[in-house]
Amino acid sequence: MYSIFTRKPEAAVFPAVRRHGLGALTFGPLNGGWLSGRADPHTAHRATRRPAAYDSSTPTGQAKASAAGKLAALAGEAGMTLPQLATAFVLAHPAVTAVLIGPRTQDQLDGLLAGAGTRLPDDLLDRIDEIVPPGTDLDPADNYAATPPSIEHARLRRR
Structure with missing residues (x-):
């Protein structure tokens, strides 16, 4: 992810x-769903699987909501939607060759594809870095697959 x-993938992967x-x-x-541009990420289809991840009363939820608001404003200044900014950001990293997107409608697909074709200028990437610093996760639970079991569980490291 x-x-x-x-x-976090920027730090080691x-x-x-x-x-x-x-x-x-x-x-x-x-x-x-947090970067979908919708006012309420609680309506994201994943909210039913991990409801705590969308709880805006937690410190993590507050951090994500605050950052999403700042990023939405930044996207507007740049003349794009938040999903377009989010997609263009991922593809801006030189290690990323492709990104799997999950649109559920034709309009969502069209919007995400517009973001995929956008090159973000360095000053815009710097402003994103100010909102969410490079190499960090706002919620470590988001990258639940980041720690392989062979590292996490000592008994598996010896096999």
Whole structure:
């Protein structure tokens, strides 16, 4: 998973990908609905599977809501929607060769494809970095697959 809100891959995965001349296929550019541009991420289809991830009363939910508001304003200044900004951001990283998107309607697909064709200028990427610093995740639980079981469980490291 890689999005403006889930940037841990920038810290270790992407440098290794680039060092070895590989490419990364990422998913989740809208962070399960938080970067969809909808006013209420609680209506995201994933909210029923992980309701705590969409609880705006938690510190994590508050951080995501605040960042999403700032990013939406930034996207508007740049003449695009938040989903377009989110998709363009993911594809701006030189290690990313493709991103899996999950539109549910033709309009969503058209909007995301417009973002995929947009090159973000460095000053805009710098402003995104000010909102969510590089290499960080606003919610570590978002990248639940980031720690392989072979590392997480000591008994598996010895096999």
